Amino acid sequence: MPAPCYLCGEESTIDGLCASCYNKEHLLVQVESPLAIVTCKKCGSVKVPGGWRTIDFSEAHGDDVVNKQIEIGLDLSLKRFFGDVAITFEEENRLDRVSHIIVTAKGRSHESLAPHTENHPVEVRFSYETCTTCSMMSGGYYEAILQIRADSRPLSESEEEEIVAIVEELTIAEYGKDNRAFVSGSSRVKFGIDFWVGSEHLTKRIADELQSRFLAERKENYKLTGQEKGGKDKFRITVLVRLPHFRVGDFITVEGNACQVMAMGKGGLTCYDLIDNSRFTVTVKSAKWRTIEFLKPASARREYMVVSRGYGKPAQIMDSETYVMAEIEDSRLSPNIEAGSQIGVLVLDDETVLPLPYENSAAE
Ligand SMILES: [Zn+2]
Ligand SMILES: [Zn+2]
Secondary structure (H helix, E strand, O other): OOOEOOOOOOEOOEOOEOHHHHHHHOOOEEOOOOEEEEEEOOOOOEEEOOEEEOOOOOOOOOHHHHHHHHHHHHHHHOEEOOOOOEEEEEEEEEEOOEEEEEEEEEEOOOOOOOOEEEEEEEEEEEEEEOOHHHHHHHOOOOOEEEEEEEOOEOOOHHHHHHHHHHHHHHHHHHOOOOOOOOEEEEEEEOOEEEEEEOOHHHHHHHHHHHHHHHOOEEEEEEEEEEEOOOOOEEEEEEEEEEEOOOOOOOEEEEOOEEEEEEEEEOOEEEEEEOOOOOEEEEEOOOOHHHHOEEEEOHHHEEEEEEEEOOOOOOEEEEEOOOOOEEEEOHHHOOOOOOOOOEEEEEEOOOOOEEEOOOOOOOOO
């Protein structure tokens, strides 16, 4: 017969106490109240020792932001006395900068006891500051200038759109990992775009991506801008990314052979050889890459109609706009192209009319 609990007189189960009194004497967690949480007025980040913790906006919207902030605050201040304790909380009410929550802990205070829940009312007091990132950003801080240009031509609208999307995507991806992952300014200049980027690391990541996506050239230039407090030299980096002159759909020569650019990206160029109708890939690091020369823009493509095809005779084709006739070797046309079909061609000169790939997805 166990002795009665020395606190309440019920049957004791452990250390002379009943389960309920044992649990009261051995709390699962301790939470301070009031709990002070400092958040950034602009981005919602929460001040933590040594910096700020960002909110993941891909999972938090509206009221969730406050819940995420409370979560971070609890994470910092809540003391757990046992392992494997699940913490949840519910907001009872909120008034301006004060929120009343009930924190619920669920777990075991002793391995021989069943899990139980414990409720702790907590008053959360919010105050606001501007986080380091937001103040640097609004102050126009930047570590690097990223300049994007194209080789002897302006950037096209679609290239600009794609570049801006890549910059945004990578900036968002670094959010929370790098507190200088922001773009504090950008400007469209005559032949391209400049971005002022808070972090050199982010700048290089963006440059890597643009380089691979557009097979661009890249130059980095460090400029001495002054000295840090300790006398160390301070540099600012400018990264120039220069897109090639040609784009998808344009005509180039590779080792002297006329080709159409079908696709580019991931460090390589897919070409269609207009003479032998083969497809091949040129990587930026290959010897072939250095033989590339620009031939004609994508707009040089012309539509022709096949007028007649005869066995062993050249096919007769006609420019659909000017009605000028031309001949091409019949073997150069796919057998399923009948008289009356439209084909795309590149007229190199009076002698050389080259049919273009049939599913010409490359032409814009
Ligand atoms: Zn008791
Ligand atoms: Zn902020």
